[in-house]
Amino acid sequence: MVTLTIDGREIKAKEGLTILEVAQEHGIDIPTLCHNEALEPYGACRLCLVEITARNGRSRLVTSCLYPIEEGLVVNTASERVIANRKMLVELLLARCSGEKVIQDLARQMGVETVSFRPEYVERNNCILCALCVRTCQEVVGVSAISLANRGVHREVAPPFLETATACIGCGSCVYICPTQCIKMEDVGDTRIIHNWKVQFKLKKCKVCGNYFAPEAQLEYIRAKLNLPQDFFNTCPNCK
């Protein structure tokens, strides 16, 4: 066990945890955007910045989602410096994705009313580049059908070579995890379309109720992975 102080509270926690994990366990709120407990910490959105003070009195900002706790650590999750930085980060996000409700709400929560950049700089991107979709596809689904392409300001989430995501199984996890709903998916009759990755899938019809319930490719992927019988997915979960 390790003893640390977060916002003046002395806390004992298991070694190996991150500051964010400990804070969340103790009901201390630290905002996050690119964090999801099902995924490896990534440290891209920087919103979870906290100020830590070392024993020699020197302080610095670290991302709490990545920083492993240590004995005697003193953490301030809402110091003046932390707040100033978070506000600027949210402003940068707002300037990129001015139309996104989740970002607007976040900004409001942090007291950022307006963007201090010139109106002509303000964009209406949907994607905040948190990479939750890419990481879910890789770490949870295990197919890596999409990835982050290009560098810097040209960075985007994309299927390989900006063409069809041939490895995609149509599971829609990317759609589910996206905080700004910018991945467009629709089921039309017996077909599922994910527009962003330029893919279409035939949906499986339940032998019992006759409803289309999941892409055949996804069911086959799960069946093969778990070594289930050939006819395992002939009926939908509701009719099983």
Next chain:
Amino acid sequence: MQVKETSTRIASRQELEDFRRLIVARRDPGRTCIAICTGTGCHAYDCLGLVAAFREEIQRRQLQDRVDITATGCRGFCERGALLTIYPQRIFYQQVKPEDVSEIISQTIIGGNVIDRLLYSDPNTKELFVHQEDVPFYRKQQRLLLGNNNRIDPTSIEDYLAVGGYTALSKSLFELSPKQIMDEVKRSGLRGRGGGGFPTAVKWESARRAEGSPKYVIGNCDEGDPGAYMDRSLMEGNPHSVLEGMIIGAYTIGASIGYVYVRHEYPLAVTNVTMAIKQAEEYGLLGENILGSGFDFRVKVSRGGGAFVCGESTALMASLEGKVGEPRAKYVHTAEKGLYGKPSNLNNVETWANVPLIVLNGADWYNKIGTKGSKGTKIFSLVGKVNNTGLVEVPMGTTLREIIHDIGGGIREGKKFKSVQTGGPSGGFIPESLLDMPVDFDELTKVGSMMGSGGMIVMDEDNCMVDMAKYFLTFLEEESCGKCLPCREGIKRMLQILTDITRGKGREEDIAQLERLSDNLIDSSLCALGGTAPNPILTTIRYFRDEYVAHIKDRRCPAGVCKDLITYFIVDDKCPGCGLCIKSCPKEAITFVAKKKPVILDQSLCIKCGACRDICKLGAIGVK
């Protein structure tokens, strides 16, 4: 000339010394050798054509038994390429062309006369210099790392052995324990040459203590700064010195595998280091049971794809693993969990090249060179508006003025110095008032810049500081990996603001906004690329605020650079009507009024390319 049977590995320390004696004994120190620089800079001056011309001429005159030709690595004085030295007299010729070869052979090699035309002549005093070390460019330098580039053929391990190469390695393996080497490096005060200036021994110690196997050592030759080529020249000109340092480091840390990460745009560096590794393996200096000591170590070469961010250690390691070169947080140090999650020690190639010198000559010798906090020498790539561009190796603590004026020969065309930018694209701009500051890690940081890997770009009165900040931010915007929000979005916004300022659309609050954004990048970026990206902006605001104010308030570019804020005009009383400007104008904006009379410039056609101003040597094209 190779004297060794390549199938025999050197199996002991004694054998190495015997072999070295054999190489030296077979070489006649009195024999004529023409050592021609074939470094990157001299390639532009057709040094390869020069080498071929010498070979042909020597063949034609049947002098092969009397004269050797050595193609060496970079000698540093790139402004005056192609360079060569004739041994044993050490006659130093510069600006040599293939058509000079015949004269050099008949006059100097056969006749024993020095050709004055090919000597370096001081532009001010017209004094001629026969020997390289007397030339002002070299006089204040201390070329500990680059010195051997003068003489050795980088593709010959025997050349390196002949100058004492691998002695430090055998001393390390047979005389010193890893702890003793560590202590020596610690006492030497060596700090990392890649940018951060982190104490090398501290890094080594963490990697040595870390648990895990195998351990890795990595040589970082991903030199990405525009205009910088220190690491390249070491790798191309003396790859064995880097390898020797890495082997000693690996022995100290307990590593068994090494990687040299070198950018693919450096084909000669890739070729030479690959060849050096192969030779070292053949000679028993790499691989299993090195020199019979029982120590095993292998090195592989990995080529980088050219991303600037891959010079950052964690991004480099990701790239080595075949992943996208993006940095990760270093809260768990790479010394503990680096490449493939194993203890890894990464140093810049210049750092590695220092190691054999320290082992051989001792910490007490090394730490006498340099300043209190920065020991040894540093190689700088001196470029920009300076007379003598090239690679400069000076003791830490040499002043900027000495580097720029004494070694660099001052500013081109007698113009006025304005600023020097050190440390690569995310370094800071240093003004004239600070020229007497000693250059070392800590002093550069104090003034808002950094050592970086040693880039030094000199600017004169014709450079606009806002435009320069914009230039480097453009580079950084392209090279940011885009993973973390402040670096990707923050640099974009800073660049937009700077662009607007240079276009005459600046606002008074812009400076404060740039400072706010800078604070955010410094505090919250994931890696040093974002953390240092504001340096060009912060230092130009700090030292050249008046230029920002002129752009924003007066809509004026004092240096006459920012196109939207300037007008070219003809200075009638200086214009003789020669018509050169008319020929240079791509838009036919300049016309004769009458022959041999001043010309006129049509503002509605002028695209402000500046071609007329560049070509007119009489100052008859003004800019306001």
